[in-house]
Amino acid sequence: MTRRRKIYEGKAKILYEGPEPGTIVQHFKDDATAFNNKKHDLIEGKGVLNNRISEFIFTRLNEIGVPTHFIKRINMREQLVKEVEIIPVEVMVRNVAAGSLSKRLGIEEGTPLPRSIIEFAYKSDELDDPMVTEEHITAFAWATPQEIDDMMALSLRINDFLSGLFLGIGIRLVDFKIEFGRLYEGDMMRVVLADEISPDSCRLWDTATNEKLDKDRFRRDMGGLMDAYQEVARRLGILMENDTQPPRTGPVLVK
């Protein structure tokens, strides 16, 4: 077996060269980081769950016509995606005040926002992903006005769809962060959803109990991260067989 070329190793994932030109293998690690890597830990099994959850969400998004980089899941930790030129702007969509918005604007966590708010951050570890506006993005040519429009329109569709999806399984989609990339096809270019969508990149609160089912459990030292991610996967109907049942040791009687 020949060794694959590693293209990039990030905080939570590794990118390898894919089998075909223009493809990439996205490998989900178990690393949990927060506050731009100042806090770091290994959470066994997190990568496996995020791979499955992100596969599920990207597949559903592809089905409703939201273009994404996703091709298929390859194994427990890896998925095949189309290589894109990542736009260096993180897009946050917020439905309920939480995290940095609560702090910055003095709005209590959990307060529903008057309407969904889109925020942008410049993707830069050294600068701690500073919040930026369309003014900065266009002035520094990180994206064109057309690309910003595309990202915003797609973000709102994704927000509508995911809000509904999670609501149906008793989860409030408080906010989430996504990344987009430029997909070149011949001499055409399209803005598509890239990276991942998982409890690492969303705030997910149980609608009944307000329990956090996302990475805030890690950021805030609440423990129970894997249980929470597993609960999300279970409600989405994508838990691996052996996670809910004792290992099968033989034929099972059909009742």
Place this chain on the structure above:
Amino acid sequence: MTRRRKIYEGKAKILYEGPEPGTIVQHFKDDATAFNNKKHDLIEGKGVLNNRISEFIFTRLNEIGVPTHFIKRINMREQLVKEVEIIPVEVMVRNVAAGSLSKRLGIEEGTPLPRSIIEFAYKSDELDDPMVTEEHITAFAWATPQEIDDMMALSLRINDFLSGLFLGIGIRLVDFKIEFGRLYEGDMMRVVLADEISPDSCRLWDTATNEKLDKDRFRRDMGGLMDAYQEVARRLGILMENDTQPPRTGPVLVK
């Protein structure tokens, strides 16, 4: 003499009820503050200079058709203005990287920006005037999309005019901060420039030497604040008679 009613005392100015309904007297104090009042000092004569400089700039802006609150200067420290409903959003216009933008985006101070950038901050002392975007402003109804458009269009005109004005007197307009208000006239409402424009609210660098002629001298403990403000006033041609010459003691010989 009857005592005027004080409406508001801020960090640098006091507002009194004006002689007519719908008017306000804006009184310029000598207080210098920075970092949202964490640093405070009295700089004798600053209020007098800012009153004169702001009068000069607002008069010129009125002349080119930029609507402002300014009516007239009353005395050394006071000016009569139209009462407006202040929009709680500070507008920053930046031509050259400096201050918080340099820090936030890691761009060296003094780097010319690819184009002028407008930023907004939510006017809140408790929250340290956090940067916000059009998304926050409209979601929380601090201003309507139309008002944001008006503020941006006026800001760009003001930037063009002031850049030219200062360039003509050997000063680079690096950035500035302005405030707008809603002026109600009958059942009409207009967005007009309010507050002040002075070396307190601009970054002004000498084009030849890069010397700072603005409040950064105070923020950065450089000293010479009054000299700098006086130099700006002098170059604008508005220094009070007795500031450049020894007091006149008698008739002066015409050469």
